[in-house]
Amino acid sequence: DSGVTQTPKHLITATGQRVTLRCSPRSGDLSVYWYQQSLDQGLQFLIQYYNGEERAKGNILERFSAQQFPDLHSELNLSSLELGDSALYFCASSVGNNYGYTFGSGTRLTVV
Amino acid sequence: AQSVTQLDSQVPVFEEAPVELRCNYSSSVSVYLFWYVQYPNQGLQLLLKYLSGSTLVKGINGFEAEFNKSQTSFHLRKPSVHISDTAEYFCAVSTSGSRLTFGEGTQLTVNP
Numbered sequence: 001d002s003g004v005t006q007t008p009k010h011l012i013t014a015t016g017q018r019v020t021l022r023c024s025p026r027s028g029d030l031s032v033y034w035y036q037q038s039l040d041q042g043l044q045f046l047i048q049y050y051n052g053e054e055r056a057k058g059n060i061l062e063r064f065s066a067q068q069f070p071d072l073h074s075e076l077n078l079s080s081l082e083l084g085d086s087a088l089y090f091c092a093s094s095v096g097n098n099y100g101y102t103f104g105s106g107t108r109l110t111v112v
Numbered sequence: 113a114q115s116v117t118q119l120d121s122q123v124p125v126f127e128e129a130p131v132e133l134r135c136n137y138s139s140s141v142s143v144y145l146f147w148y149v150q151y152p153n154q155g156l157q158l159l160l161k162y163l164s165g166s167t168l169v170k171g172i173n174g175f176e177a178e179f180n181k182s183q184t185s186f187h188l189r190k191p192s193v194h195i196s197d198t199a200e201y202f203c204a205v206s207t208s209g210s211r212l213t214f215g216e217g218t219q220l221t222v223n224p
Contacts, residue, residue, distance in 0.1 A: 002155065002157070004155075033211065042214075042216050042217060043156075043202065043214050043217070045211070045214075048211055055211075056211055090155055090156070092156075099144075099161070099163070100144075100146050100158050100161050100204075100212070101156075101158075101212060102158070103148075103155035103156040103157070104155055105154060105155045106154075106155050108153075
């Protein structure tokens with residue numbers, strides 16, 4: 001157990017739907033990062049939050065949004081889902097950038 | 113901005129043979145370097161990291177890596193691999209104040 005908790009582990013949904021992925025960071029970590037991993041695009045950085053504020057944005061689609069709550073847990077919202085959104089979505093947390101990230105076990109999203 | 117290149121997308125080896133997974137980075141400032149391992153259907157797990165000090169870093173599962181500033185490399189090595197080392201390996205780099213940038217990954221396959 002890495003200390004980073006992601007729920008749900010698996011999600012199957014239909015095209016056009018909206019889903020919410022949840023992440024609880026490791027105790028004491030203020031930063032949360034979201035990554036998408038697919039076979040054709042590899043590990044893609046989506047977005048970072050630090051203590052409730054958006055810190056950096058990567059290749060995140062406009063249909064996707066995220067937030068970090070006062071208790072530091074984070075949610076990634078994916079809407080108007082397309083088949084191509086099927087992927088593994090990872091959350092990671094860190095104290096700071098210099099010490100590496102701790103990853104959760106991921107949410108496998110399948111859009112049918 | 114920093115970048116990471118993993119020179120081999122796939123590395124097949126036989127059990128008990130030595131292995132080296134190659135990683136080069138690009139950055140104009142001092143860097144912190146990491147290797148992560150991802151087993152099938154799991155999240156990324158930190159293998160080892162270089163923050164400062166000795167350029168030879170030892171990690172978990174018998175892996176080690178050497179930071180070579182003049183060659184801008186951080187190659188991962190193991191003197192004798194096991195079937196259980198079959199996984200994808202990611203090299204990552206960060207600088208002070210920046211997030212981790214990951215390489216494309218190297219699939220290590222250990223054959224009996």
